[in-house]
Amino acid sequence: MSNHRTAHRYALAVFGVAEEMNKLEVVSKDFVFIGQIIKESQDFNLFLKNPIITTEKKKRVFSELLSNRVSDVTLKFIILLSSKNREALLPEIIEKFNKLRDEKLGILDVTARTAVKFTSAQELELVRQLGSTTKKKVRVKYILDPSLKGGFTVQFEDTVWNASVQHQLELLKKRFTESVR
Numbered sequence: 001m002s003n004h005r006t007a008h009r010y011a012l013a014v015f016g017v018a019e020e021m022n023k024l025e026v027v028s029k030d031f032v033f034i035g036q037i038i039k040e041s042q043d044f045n046l047f048l049k050n051p052i053i054t055t056e057k058k059k060r061v062f063s064e065l066l067s068n069r070v071s072d073v074t075l076k077f078i079i080l081l082s083s084k085n086r087e088a089l090l091p092e093i094i095e096k097f098n099k100l101r102d103e104k105l106g107i108l109d110v111t112a113r114t115a116v117k118f119t120s121a122q123e124l125e126l127v128r129q130l131g132s133t134t135k136k137k138v139r140v141k142y143i144l145d146p147s148l149k150g151g152f153t154v155q156f157e158d159t160v161w162n163a164s165v166q167h168q169l170e171l172l173k174k175r176f177t178e179s180v181r
Contacts, residue, residue, distance in 0.1 A: 007089045011096035014077045019104075023073050028101055030074035031094045034066070038091050049088045058082045108136040110156040115148040115164070130154070 018027040037044050047053065047061065059082050066075050081087045102109065110130060112118075118126070123140070130138045134156070145153075150165035 003089060003092065006086065007092035008096050010081065010086065010089065010093045011100060014073075014093070015097055015100045015104075017077070018073060021073060023071060024101065024104075026071045027074050027077075028098070030070040031097055033070060034074075034078075034090070035094050038094075048090060051085075055082055055085065058087060062087075102139075106136045108134050108138050108156055110138055110140045110154055111143060112140050112152055112154045113143045113145040113148060114152040115145065115150045117144060118142060118152075126154070130156070 014027065015024075018024045038048070047058070059079050062078050062082060063075070066078065070078075078087070078090070081090060081093075108130070112126060123142070127138050127140060130140075148164050148166065151163045151168070153164055153167075154161040
């Protein structure tokens with residue numbers, strides 16, 4: 001089985017347990033904390049992926065590092081991962097868990113590429129438009145893209161809205177060439 005599918009199964013399992021125990025928010029915060037450690041510590045990343053370190057030692061380190069910092073549910077889950085030699089999948093499991101949580105809560109992640117920084121009013125209007133179209137709560141990540149000459153593009157799931165000047169010019173060119181024929 002691929003690591004992608006394995007990570008998804010573990011994410012589903014921990015999501016189900018957290019939801020059943022009414023600890024979804026707690027586990028979510030724990031995973032944010034652990035995700036920060038993974039992102040910021042090269043040593044921790046190497047530790048997760050090191051096959052030479054024994055399972056028992058990894059369990060001890062996880063217990064020492066995470067006790068009193070994360071919930072029992074999260075700690076038990078990570079110890080379980082370690083006992084199955086799956087701790088290297090933790091970053092992907094966290095990512096998949098977050099996607100499951102966002103689906104459950106009706107949150108849509110959107111990436112907006114803009115030629116210039118949006119004003120607060122423009123940001124609010126974009127969120128409002130996306131929310132009314134998708135019927136979901138929208139979380140937007142804004143990226144300044146100097147390759148855009150003007151306008152913006154919005155991407156969510158497998159949908160792209162292209163409101164860039166370049167795209168508008170391409171549409172105009174297409175209309176002109178079609179009308180000439």
